Amino acid sequence: xxxxxxxxxxxxxxxxxxxxxxxxxxxxxxxxxxxxxxxxxxxxxxxxxxxxxxxxxxxxxxxxxxxxxxxxxxxxxxxxxxxxxxxxxxxxxxxxxxxxxxxxxxxxxxxxxxxxxxxxxxxxxxxxxxxxxxxxxxxxxxxxxxxxxxxxxxxxxxxxxxxxxxxxxxxxxxxxxxxxxxxxxxxxxxxxxxxxxxxxxxxxxxxxxxxxxxxxxxxxxxxxxxxxxxxxxxxxxxxxxxxxxxxxxxxxxxxxxxxxxxxxxxxxxxxxxxxxxxxxxxxxxxxxxxxxxxxxxxxxxxxxxxxxxxxxxxxxxxxxxxxxxxxxxxxxxxxxxxxxxxxxxxxxxxxxxxxxxxxxxxxxxxxxxx
Amino acid sequence: xxxxxxxxxxxxxxxxxxxxxxxxxxxxxxxxxxxxxxxxxxxxxxxxxxxxxxxxxxxxxxxxxxxxxxxxxxxxxxxxxxxxxxxxxxxxxxxxxxxxxxxxxxxxxxxxxxxxxxxxxxxxxxxxxxxxxxxxxxxxxxxxxxxxxxxxxxxxxxxxxxxxxxxxxxxxxxxxxxxxxxxxxxxxxxxxxxxxxxxxxxxxxxxxxxxxxxxxxxxxxxxxxxxxxxxxxxxxxxxxxxxxxxxxxxxxxxxxxxxxxxxxxxxxxxxxxxxxxxxxxxxxxxxxxx
Numbered sequence: 309x310x311x312x313x314x315x316x317x318x319x320x321x322x323x324x325x326x327x328x329x330x331x332x333x334x335x336x337x338x339x340x341x342x343x344x345x346x347x348x349x350x351x352x353x354x355x356x357x358x359x360x361x362x363x364x365x366x367x368x369x370x371x372x373x374x375x376x377x378x379x380x381x382x383x384x385x386x387x388x389x390x391x392x393x394x395x396x397x398x399x400x401x402x403x404x405x406x407x408x409x410x411x412x413x414x415x416x417x418x419x420x421x422x423x424x425x426x427x428x429x430x431x432x433x434x435x436x437x438x439x440x441x442x443x444x445x446x447x448x449x450x451x452x453x454x455x456x457x458x459x460x461x462x463x464x465x466x467x468x469x470x471x472x473x474x475x476x477x478x479x480x481x482x483x484x485x486x487x488x489x490x491x492x493x494x495x496x497x498x499x500x501x502x503x504x505x506x507x508x509x510x511x512x513x514x515x516x517x518x519x520x521x522x523x524x525x526x527x528x529x530x531x532x533x534x535x536x537x538x539x540x541x542x543x544x545x546x547x548x549x550x551x552x553x554x555x556x557x558x559x560x561x562x563x564x565x566x567x568x569x570x571x572x573x574x575x576x577x578x579x580x581x582x583x584x585x586x587x588x589x590x591x592x593x594x595x596x597x598x599x600x601x602x603x604x605x606x607x608x609x610x611x612x613x614x615x616x617x618x619x620x621x622x623x624x625x626x627x628x629x630x631x632x633x634x635x636x637x638x639x640x641x642x643x644x645x646x647x648x649x650x651x652x653x654x655x656x657x658x659x660x661x662x663x664x665x666x667x668x669x670x671x672x673x674x675x676x677x678x
Numbered sequence: 679x680x681x682x683x684x685x686x687x688x689x690x691x692x693x694x695x696x697x698x699x700x701x702x703x704x705x706x707x708x709x710x711x712x713x714x715x716x717x718x719x720x721x722x723x724x725x726x727x728x729x730x731x732x733x734x735x736x737x738x739x740x741x742x743x744x745x746x747x748x749x750x751x752x753x754x755x756x757x758x759x760x761x762x763x764x765x766x767x768x769x770x771x772x773x774x775x776x777x778x779x780x781x782x783x784x785x786x787x788x789x790x791x792x793x794x795x796x797x798x799x800x801x802x803x804x805x806x807x808x809x810x811x812x813x814x815x816x817x818x819x820x821x822x823x824x825x826x827x828x829x830x831x832x833x834x835x836x837x838x839x840x841x842x843x844x845x846x847x848x849x850x851x852x853x854x855x856x857x858x859x860x861x862x863x864x865x866x867x868x869x870x871x872x873x874x875x876x877x878x879x880x881x882x883x884x885x886x887x888x889x890x891x892x893x894x895x896x897x898x899x900x901x902x903x904x905x906x907x908x909x910x911x912x913x914x915x916x917x918x919x920x921x922x923x924x925x926x927x928x929x930x931x932x933x934x935x936x937x938x939x940x941x942x943x944x945x946x947x948x949x950x951x952x953x954x955x956x957x958x959x960x961x962x963x964x965x966x967x968x
Contacts, residue, residue, distance in 0.1 A: 504793050507792060507794070507795050508789075508792065508793050510792075510803075511789070511792030512782060512785045512787065512789055512792050513789035513792060515771075515778055515779040515782065516779070518768055518770065518771055518779070519768045519779050521770075522768045522769060522771075523766065523768070525730060525750075525762075525766065526762075526766040526768060527751075528729075528749070528750035528754065529750065529751075529760050529762075529766055529846075530751075530779050530783075530846060531755045531780075531782045531783030531784075531846055533751050534751065540789060
């Protein structure tokens with residue numbers, strides 16, 4: 309039946325390309341063995357590292373994992389469906405205060421609080437998504453910015469909900485009260501979020517998101533209900549953010565409205581998402597951890613350097629300025645962020661060839677938009 | 679019976695009357711050509727048919743159903759496949775991923791089932807891949823399977839786009855300039871291929887095309903638009919030789935139809951060369967990497 313479609317003179321280059329490996333590459337048994345060894349090795353090193361640090365460092369790393377979950381939430385909006393969200397302190401804060409309310413004031417367990425934070429986070433995100441269907445680009449960025457400010461200055465100051473200036477408390481769950489144990493809790497939750505995100509992007513909904521980001525017209529032409537799937541992406545982002553908020557609350561135990569400012573949450577998480585690499589899960593998690601470790605240890609390291617006393621006294625600011633510079637340089641020279649390095653490794657572990665080229669996520673190439 | 683019926687469609691954007699009272703009827707398994715000079719409203723009528731524009735007047739009927747109020751994605755799911763003038767593919771994804779996305783409407787598991795990872799989703803995904811591979815092989819695009827769309831030359835993208843349109847499982851295929859950027863010989867081959875695809879998939883095809891010899895060879899019926907109005911319609915040769923059609927393309931009277939048609943073709947080729955020089959040069963440089 310395909311005989312009628314033969315195009316003999318084009319067969320030659322096609323055939324050559326196939327043998328050249330442009331088509332299906334499968335590693336040998338030894339190749340799979342090597343991949344498994346590297347994968348297990350990385351996990352063992354991570355585990356060994358986790359078992360050999362102090363309670364204090366556990367807490368810092370736990371805060372990094374919380375940022376990772378929040379940044380993965382932003383990644384859904386900014387990376388997958390291409391909505392520029394600038395008010396993530398609302399997303400995280402609403403999840404955090406909901407969880408704190410359910411755990412602290414209603415006396416429910418941490419797990420109920422986690423689910424409540426996720427649910428309320430999803431609902432507020434869907435409301436914002438309904439707005440996103442009407443305004444686009446810069447205007448939507450402005451809407452989210454306002455939403456963040458409203459949440460920051462209004463919702464988070466309601467005494468009945470957040471405890472006002474005194475703050476709200478969210479005790480940690482039994483068995484996870486120490487910093488090290490709570491780090492394990494954060495790691496488990498992050499793993500679940502990563503698993504969900506992976507399945508999401510490997511199936512129907514994820515492909516719909518990618519198409520919507522590149523061109524709503526192409527997505528609709530492929531049969532995707534653009535409005536429904538945009539809302540769906542917001543629901544997913546809100547759920548991740550609610551989970552991140554609940555973890556944030558329990559890690560800090562006591563949270564205040566001042567914790568959820570634009571600079572400390574929205575900006576930080578956006579930088580982690582972008583420098584980690586849009587649509588690059590591994591890069592985002594890695595950079596979230598590096599970010600908190602850097603914030604903790606770099607000022608001390610800078611102080612030990614032979615620099616003038618004035619600089620030493622302001623080491624904290626110096627590090628902030630340098631990391632800002634680093635972020636700008638990353639955006640200019642490596643638009644895929646840390647994903648430039650983690651993505652090839654991930655592709656290789658999954659049984660592909662190792663090559664540093666981008667997997668189709670880059671910004672270059674000809675414009676094929678309709 | 680008519681598969682597609684665009685009945686007295688009129689649409690204006692602000693003060694610009696883009697289409698005036700255009701009626702197009704397409705019968706089952708027909709290949710219908712839509713020709714006309716630039717700005718005649720050919721792509722606009724495509725957008726009205728596929729649901730990207732809502733005409734102010736007129737109805738669109740597809741397989742006997744009035745789809746005038748139906749959103750684009752539902753028309754796609756009903757069996758309208760379409761390609762775009764400037765290539766409508768998700769450029770950050772690979773060819774295979776595009777083929778999978780294009781099968782969206784045929785996937786019967788819910789998004790939530792996909793996240794949770796129910797066994798049926800893995801089965802369904804395997805089926806999608808199999809079908810995508812079969813289609814790519816059939817169109818001799820199998821070797822491009824895992825390449826990102828962004829790096830491929832224009833001529834190849836046009837073919838990949840036809841593959842993704844077929845992946846949406848259409849009954850009606852709307853092609854927006856499938857032959858743009860092709861030389862006469864390649865256009866000939868495209869003609870053979872479209873005829874074969876029509877028979878293989880029981881398709882009805884409507885195509886916008888400037889390549890007049892291609893239109894004359896494979897189309898059963900041709901509509902010619904000019905300034906948003908139907909200039910004429912009829913059998914391909916009659917339309918090609920119609921004095922007003924020739925005048926619309928060249929802006930002058932035609933003394934001798936046959937010679938004019940040749941000049942028309944030459945003008946077309948020259949225009950194509952000029953318009954797509956950059957993409958064609960990238961094609962020749964990129965053809966070796968496969």
